[in-house]
Amino acid sequence: MNYELIEVPSEKESFELSQKFQEFVNSNTPLPDESADKKFIINVRDSGKGLIAGILANAYWDGLEIDILWVDRSHRGTGLGAELLGKAEQYGKEQGAVISFLKTVEAKGFYEKYGYQVFGILEDRPIGTFLYHMKKRLD
Template sequence: MAKSIEIEKLALSIETAESAELSARLGAALGERFGVRDETPFSILARGEDGALIGGVNGVIHWRWAYVRHLWVAESRRGQGLGARLMGEAERLARDRGCVGVYIDTFEKRVAAFYERLGFGRVGEIADFPPGHSRISLSKPFR
C-alpha cells in the first residue's frame, strides 16, 4: 500500500532552511558519486588609474574546472583588449589551481565569437533562452 506524499510549496523569493537542506543533500549525493566538489570562488578585478572598477571576472572552481560566471568590462573600456586580458588571468588562475579547463556561457552570439577567438569551443546551445535569444555554452579544455 502506497503512503501519501505531501507536496509543500515554499516562497520562491527567499532562501529557506529547507532549500539549504536540499542543496546540502544533493551536494552530498553528487560527492558520493563523482567525488567532492571542492568549490572555490574567485574574482579578478581591473581598476583604472583613479581606482574605479573598470572590469572584472568572477566564478567558481569545482571538480577541477573553472566556471566563469561573470565577465564585465566598462562600456568606455571595451574594444581595448581588457576582456581578453581578464580571461587570460582567469585561465592562469585555473591552471595554477590544477584545473583541466574553463567553461562559460553567454546570451550573445558576438560574445560567443569573442570567446571562440580565445580558444573556446561551443559545447551546447539552448534556443529561445531568454526568449528571442539563445544561451550558448562554451568550454576550453587545457591540453
C-alpha cells in the same frame, strides 16, 4: 505525501535539499566537497579607483567556471577582456583546472576567438535569444 511549493526558500530549506542531493550523488560518484571551491575575482580599476573591468570565476572539480566577464564600454576593444580571461585561465590551471566553461548570450564570438567551443545551445532563454554553453581545454 504532501507537496509544498516554497516560492522564496530560506537558506535552511535550500541547504536541506542540496544536502540530500549531494548525499545521493556521493553514493554513486564521490565528488569533492563544495567547500573546496575557489571563487575569485580579478578587477581592473582606473587611477580614481573606479571599476572598469572584472571577471568572477570559480575553480572547482578540476574545472574553471567563468561566471561574469565585464568590461566598461569605454575600454572595450582594448584587449582588456582577453587579458582578464587569460589571467583567470592561468589561475584556474594553478588550481588544477583542466577545462574552462561558461554560458553566454552575447559574447559567443569573443570566446571563440580565444579557443572556446559551443557544446550546447538553449533556445529562447530569454525568448528570441540563444544561450550558448561553451568550453575550452586548459591542459
